[in-house]
Amino acid sequence: MSRQQQDADANPRLRQRSNTTAFAPFPWRRKPDTVSTTVQPQTPPLTFDALVEALTPPAVPSLTHARSLATLITSQSPLPRPSVLNPVWAALCGHDSPSSLQAAGYEIMATFWERFDGHLGTADILQYFSLFLHTVWAADVGEPRLRALRALTRGGTEVVGIEIPLLGLLRTWTEGAFDAYMSGDTPDSGDRERHVELLATFLSSVLEQPESAARVSEGDLASVLQFYAGLLGRALTVPPLSPVADPAPSPPLAAHTDQPIGAKTTVGAHRRHPSSISIRSISSPNLPSRKHPAELMVVIYLDHLSSQLKALAPKFLTLILPVLLRAQAFFASPLPRVSIMTGRTHTPASLEDRIQKSLNVLFSGPYGSSCMAILKRHLFPPTDVGKDLQIAPIIALGAHRTLRNIIRQGLCTKMARAYICRLTSVSYSATGAPGHKDLEKDLMERAWSKDDISGWDHTRLGRLLCKSVEAWVKLTPADNGEDYDMEKDKIMDEAACTMRDIFQEFDEREDGVDMDDEEACVAGATLRQLANFVRPIRTTDGAPLILPLDQPAEAPTPFLRTLSSLLARDHSTYMIPLLSTTLFFIADHLTDADTAKLPSMMFEQHDLSPASPDWLKSWEDILSNPTLFAPTRAQTRLEIMKALRSVYDSLKDMHSYRKSLADLVFDFCRMQADNPQEDLTFDSSVAWRILGDEVVLRAVEVHTASASAAHSSEPDTPTLFAPLRELIDLLTAVAIEGGLQEDDDDTGCANTSGTPASPAFSSSSASAVVTPMLSRKQSEHRSGNARDRDSNMPSVMSILSSLAGSRSQSQHSQEHESTRPPLVASPASEPILPRAAVAVVSLVSIFSQLAFTPHALLQHNVILAGQVFDTLVQLIGQAKSPRTRLTILQFTMRIRADRDHRLYFVDAHHDPDGNIMTLASLIGRIPEPLLFGQVQQSEDERTSSGDLNNDDSHVRKPQPRGTQERDGRRASRGRGIRPNQSTGSRSRSRAPLPTPSPSANQVKTRETLWQFPESLPFTSIDPDNPSEGIFSYDPVSESMGVLRVDSYLSAIFNVLEKEKNWEILSYVLCHLPVQLANKHLFCGPKCRETIARLLTSLCSGLASGGLASSIDRWPLGLKPRDAHGLAFHTLTVLISYRRHFNSSLQSAIVDVLRGGLDSQPTTIICCLQALTLCAFELPPSLKRSLPSILEKLSQIMSNPDMAVHILSFLSIVGSIRTLHANLREEDFKMVFGVALQYLQHHNRPGAMPAISWAMSQYVRTISFYVVYVWFLAVKLPHRPRHISYITRQLLLANEGKDDIDEPTEVCFDWLARYAYASADPRPALSTLSEIVMNPNNLASPEPAVSEKTWILGNSVITIRSLARLGWIEVLSRRPSGLTRFLCKLENIPLVGPGDVDPDMVSVAAGMMMERDVPRPELPDVGDDKSLETNPCSDTIKTVVVGDDSGIAPPAPDPITGYVWSNTAPSQRRKYVAVDPGFFALQLSPYPVRVNQAACHRMVDAALLPALFRSLDQIPVIDTHKVGIMYVAPGQTHELDILRNTHGSPAYTRFLEGIGRLINLRGQVDVYAGGLSPDEDGEYAYAWWDDIGQVLYHTATMMPSKPDDKYCVDKKRHIGNDYVRIVWNDSGIPYRFDTLATQFQFVNIVIEPHSLGAIAAFSNNIHENEYFKVTIQRASGMSDFTPVGDFKLISADQLPLLVRQLSLLADCFASVFERTERDTKEVEVITNWRARLQKIMTFKREKMPPLQTEVEIEGVIGQEAYRNFTATF
Secondary structure, eight states, X not given: OXXXXXXXXXXXXXXXXXXXXXXXXXXXXXXGGGOOOXXXXXXXXXXXXXXXXXXXXXXXXXXXXXXXXXXXXXXXXXXXXXXXXXXXXXXXXXXXXXXXXXXXXXXXXHHHHHHOOSOOOHHHHHHHHTTTTTOOOOXXXXXXXXHHHHXXXXXXXXXXXXXHHHHHHHHHHHHHHHHHHHTOOOTTHHHHHHHHHHHHHHHHHHHHSHXXXXXXXXXXXXXXXXXXXXXXXXXXXXXXXXXXXXXXXXXXXXXXXXXOOOOOOOTTSOOOOOOHHXXXXXXXXXXXXXXXXXXXXXXXXXXXXXXXTTTSOGGGHHHHHHHHHHHHHXXXXXXXXXXXXXXXXXXXXXXXXHHHHHHHHHHHSXXXXXXXXXXXXXXXXXXXXXXXXXXXXXXXXXXXXXXXXXXXXXXXXXXXXXXXXXXXXXXXXXXXXXXXXXXXXXXXXXXXXXXXXXXXXXXXXXXXXXXXXXXXXXXXXXXXXXXXXXXXXXXXHXXXXXXXXXXXXXXXXXXXXXXXXXXXXXHHHHHHHHHHHHTTXXXXXXXXXXXXXXXXXXSSSHHHHHHHHHHTSOTTSOOSSOHHHHHHHTGGGBOHHHXXXXXXHHHHTTSSSTTSTTHHHHHHHHHTOGGGGSTTOHHHHHHXXXXXXXXXXXXXXXXXXXXXXXXXXXXXXXXXXXXXXGOSSOOOHHHHHHHHHHHHHHHHHHHHHHHHHOSSSOOOHHHHHHHXXXXXXXXXXXXXXXXXXXXXXXXXXXXXXXXXXXXXXXXHHHOXXXXXXXXXXXXXXXXXXXXXXXXXXOOOHHHHHHXXXXXXXXXXXXXXXSSSOOSSOOOSSOOOOXXXXXXXXXXXXXXXXXXXXXXXXXXXHHHHHHHHHHHHHHHHHHOSOHHHHHHHHHHHTTEEEOTTOBEEEOOTTSSTTSHHHHHHHHTTXXXXXXXXXXXXXXXXXXXXXXXXXXXXXXXXXXXXXXXOOOOOOOTXXXXXXXXXXXXXXXXXXXXXXXXXXXXXXXXXXXXXXXXXXXXXXXXXXXXXXXXXXXXXXXXXXXXXXXXOHHHHHHXXXXXXXXXXXXXXXXXXXXXXXXXXXXXXXXXXHHHHHHHHHHHHHHHHHHHHTOTTTTOSOOOTTOOHHHHHHHHHHHHHHHGGGGGGSOHHHHXXXXXXXXXXXXXXXXXXXXXXXXXXXXXXHOHHHHHHHHHHHHHHHHHHTTOGGGHXXXXXXXXXXXXXXXGSTTOOHHHHHHHHHHHHHHHHHHSOTTOXXXXXHHHHHHHHXXXXXXXXXXXXXXXXXXXXXXXXXXXXXXXXXXXXXSSOOHHHHHHHHHHHHHSSBOOOSSOOOOHHHHHHHOTTOOSSOOOEEEEEEEEETTEEXXXXXXXXXXXXXXXXXXXXXXXXXXXXXXXXXXXXXXXXXXXXXXXHHHHHTXXXXXXXXXXXXXXXXXXXXXXXXXXXXXXXXXXXXXOOOOOOBTTTBOXXXXXXXXXXXXXXXXXXXXXXXXXXXXXXXXXXXXXXXXXXXXGHHHHHHHHHTSOSSEEEEEEEEXXXXXXXXXXXXXXXXXXXXXXXXXXXXHSEEEEOTTOOSSOOTTOOHHHHOSEXXXXXXXXXXXXXXXXXXXXXXXXXXXXXXXXXXXXXXXXXXXXXXXXXXOXXXXXOOSOOOEEEEEEESSOOXXXXXXXXXXXXXXXXXXXXXXXXXXXXXXXXXXXXXXXXXXXXXXXXXXXHHHHHHHHHHHTTTTTXXXXXXXXXXXXXXXXXXXXXXXXXXXXXXXXXXXXXXGHHHHOGGGTO
16 A cells, blocks of 8 residues: 555544634544544654655655645744745646645645745746636635635735736636535535635735726726626526525505516526525525525625725616616515605615625716716616627616615605705794704604715606606517516516605695696606506407406506506596506406496596587597497497496587587497497497487477577478488488398307397406416417407307396496486396497387477477388387397387377386286297296286286196196286297197207207397386377378378288297287287277288288298297197287278187187187187177087186186086077087096096196086076087986096085086976066965965875975965975975865955956066077077066056166166076976976985974075075276275275176166165175175076275274175176276285276276266276186276277176185195085085984885785875
């Protein structure tokens, strides 16, 4: 092993480091090859000479010896000459020596020269300096070598002759040391950092020596500075050291400091240093163990710069400032708010502060102007082609931070001086001498800083900032665009923060101190340029980036956060241009809510009114900005239009200003009209409405001007209208053309839900949170189809509804607070309309203002209104946009005429009876919640309909029966038929709809344009009040104010015939019936002709199926038959125009209705109701088609839901004798079959009804009723022919039961009564009866000598022998009635006058039987001699047998008619034909078999009185009581209604026809309904037939007692009635709950079809016209009447219809009440059934048990039967 290896492997003793002032001791470094595990033996230490000798060549140097020598030199005295150690140094410090030996050699040298106190010459220094030349930095050798060099040069003071090489050597070492430090984070990084600092310190000490500096050239000095700048530049490229990162500022910090700017971590680009807050004020264990290289180098650079600054020439500022600016950008941290009250902090200054301090020294020094020029150059983008484009924006960022600091310093100085002035002004004493000012030193220094930059105020700096921002905004780099944009964002953020500082200073000024004009210009222009920077920014999807002004902290970048906070400032800040103008400039990047605030702010600041000289220019800028009217800016458009409306309304009295603004609006509208692509859900209707208002105002002004110019003659109308034509023509042209988005040929909105599509608001404009991923490359070149992309954005209907709702409240309050409200108010909620529809709204406004306001009193306004109406009518056929045509129809189909033919617009009660809602539900135009009764009706609808129904029977539910079908009607109104929806709501009898398969060729359905309830796009003008100058008809003369209603009707006719769009056709079909019901609107010969054409077209289209055949796109689930179903409702209303039709057209109506019975269930119901109306209005036509109708009914009766409607129709038709007089036996059999089939369906044991229980019971009851009515309609000789068929069907209805049920037993008993006679169900007293029964005229006669009673089947037979000889009385009490026979036994021999007891009574009584008794007319020739009952006969004609003088009795009173007293003389109005079988059947045991032993049983006489009392108390027919009330004009309260004592003439005529006037006093047979003649009046109206009686509680006939304040006497009768007939002349829809009572079931409301003045009800001019009948039902009651929503009936047929309705209604209401509102399954017991139950109970409880029948054996066995005394 060599000596060198032994020395290297030895384990030497660590020696103490030499004690120097400049170097700290640091451990020796040992290489791995010098380490040895061999333990060397201890040797004695060598002497100095020995060591020198051991280290001098040719000896091999040993590390141990070298270290020992270095240690020994520290104590060697005296020191040897340097030459002694020269060989050692040469051997150890050579380039080929190991690093450990080199370190030991430099250590020996350092120790020696530190102790050497001799003088070395320049040659000696150069000699020893040669040992350091050509060396590089090494970690192990570097520090000893530097120490040796420092010791050799005496700390850099003795460098004469080696200055330049020394500088070069130190730069080389420094660069090596810095490279080692830059290599990474190692355990010895702290040592490496110290190496760099030591080298930099030594280099600075060399140059700080004046002698040395004087010998160094200026270029060499600058090269050192550039060397440091190069190292700093390299350090600035290093990313921030982990784990320190940009701390996310907390919200409080964000409010007062700048936002830290994040940066990308790619080498070669500028990276922002971590916040200085984290460096100087945060002590965290996570901080890195070493400094960032930039921190190290910037300190070195600043120290060197500060030491050499005075020695450098000004030309080097161009090299220094960029370095400082770049470092400033790197170390920039969020700055706090500008404040003058911040005290001095004792924390050490951050690097940013040091850099800024150095910059302040430069800018405040003698070369400040040069520095400012350099700064200005670096504020702007680079213009040199060769300049580093990556470094330039970083330097520019530092320049902007520097500029900001300078401006902040100036702002702080200004604020401090202002504060001192304020303190000084308030501290003056009373004498005027200044008081004591206790000001801090810091405040004084801030106010008069020594570093103040003279000659540069913040205004000039602000202009410089504005120009730099403008330059950077315009810059578009060719390469590295993304990185460049990031740096631009940082520069913009710095500029924005500067603006925030400026605004902060402004905010802290005293109140009333505004910016001056120059400041305002700088602030406004800079903010405009900053905003301009945002304009090209787009998100990744190409949409403009939205600035969240409400939440600036949510912006994706610091710049955008700062800019958002600036733009969200108070608009009262004085700037030029205004802040609102700047916001309009970048409207694309603001949310709709943000831009919506601007118009109101400008309005409040009077920038949009004539108070501002530029108000018209402001309006021009706004109206010409297309961004503000984009489809996604609903709120902005609304606010602009709101401001426009407010300004326009305020200028209505200032003609010149108003016309100027109107001209701008006209230009705006014309510009919009020229851009069809812009018509995207355009809802700025105010502008178009202003045109409409302007037409009206100019028309009035033109008339005023012309009237003042020419008083003598009427001005020419065309001349008057000439100034208005341009406006009207624009509106008309726009309305005709429509928008491109409604191209019927190519576009359509697929909507399969059956409800209108619910458009959504655009997410890019609705949300302030946007993606931080921005793409400037996408935004620099806007795509050419951007407009097309916007056009495909969804509508803003959903958000507009809520906004319009909130806005409407504010508008409403403003209108009420205003002393002069505008003539036209904006509607509460406006739907989104295309431009064409908005133009129509303006035309509607023109017509409404001219027609329904006092303007209608001027003739020229009436003429203009007529022209506008003609234009609207023409547009129905000419307009291309379906929505436009629909808007016209929404207005025209709400026009009504009162009884004086004055036009008005109906608003509150346009659908008072729910007919429109019913029809809309059939085609799915009602939302599901409203359809199923989950949405409350409006107050008007509830009061008018009175139906609080939730008709569950019309809501589709799972049912056990597969054959169940739905009659279909809406559930929330209680009338009509339910919707025939496309899915899940269709009738089960219809074939299921095929599921459409997705196909490329599938035709899209059109957008659903309307829905019920509607939201009208226009505001009604004075609704529901008739016009003073516009009429529908003038029966006296030709008037200029008569509109061409016939042309409108022709337009409707064309729609029905040729319409291709289902939206238009469906709207007309749903609304036309209600409008046609206003018959006063369609008067005159032209309208009559058009109505006839309309009827012809409807009949033809329905009969052939051609109606709606032109529709090109049907909604999913709808077919032409659905349109046909709607058309039948129109046909029903046209029946009321029968006087306009010839007999063939009347027959066509019936034929078409009969054909409709083959349609779907909802249509069948409509046709049945219409045919019921035809029974009264068109009896000849119905009579002709009745057999075929009956045949149809027998074919469609399989649907249980049809039962109530079919049976109602049959019951009413059966009561009208003229309709079935010519029917054949087969026709009657079909009727019986229908009724009995329904009876079988609802009479099966254990079967669950397919409908509600109450309805099932009602169907069961009415089925029997139909049998009864139609059986009575059969001629008496033909009745027995139907008994067998009826009997079999009745038995089939009871099949499966143990015995016949009670209702069937009653029916059999009733049939037995009327099969052979037309006798009444109860006998009446006659003159013969009085004579025979009471011959002595006793008060209590005892006519019977003896009597016996037998139980024969279900009858109780009583035979009485009278006291009068030969006379007997036979009484047959059966369930169906009481029959009485008074018989004379002719077997008594005649006795002469002289006999003992002659019969002097019989002959006289027989002769007086028929005297003075009214009889009906003789039957027509060909009729049966026995006349049948005519239940509907309301006129009693009599044949009076007079005396010989022939004087006829007085005619009946024309109002009251005959008054029926005492008994019900029903037998006197008909011939009673009796078949012999009647007598036998009444005395037979039917239906019990004759051979039964128990059929003839005599009853104990003691049991009879109780039986007779209970049985005779039950009426022999059903009884009903119905209330009648008259509602006078304007009445709404029940007390006012009940106090009425008379009504109109038409009402009185109605009472005369509905029943017969009876005298209540002494009445014994007519059901009095609880009335007492002493309390309730002498008279009442009643009606009866063989089946039932009805008593009408007429309020006007009951006395109004003065002491009965609350009309209790009247209400106790009418209030307890289940059914009330209300004659409503109030002109207001009658509320269902007007009469407060718990028995609130059915109201039959009668009212005129047209409104009228009070005078119209006080005479009989209109008494023979048509009236409207509606049915109001309680909640839960199903539809059971043939009225539907409403029906029009003529005055002469009105009582007949209402009478039948009252009977049906009381029957169902009784069932409904009995079942506790359809909640319990309880059977309703009729009077007949109750009588049967009494008889059966008596037989079961009082009669002895039946004996078992014993078989008869032989003749003797007949003894029991032969002994008749046991039975009789």
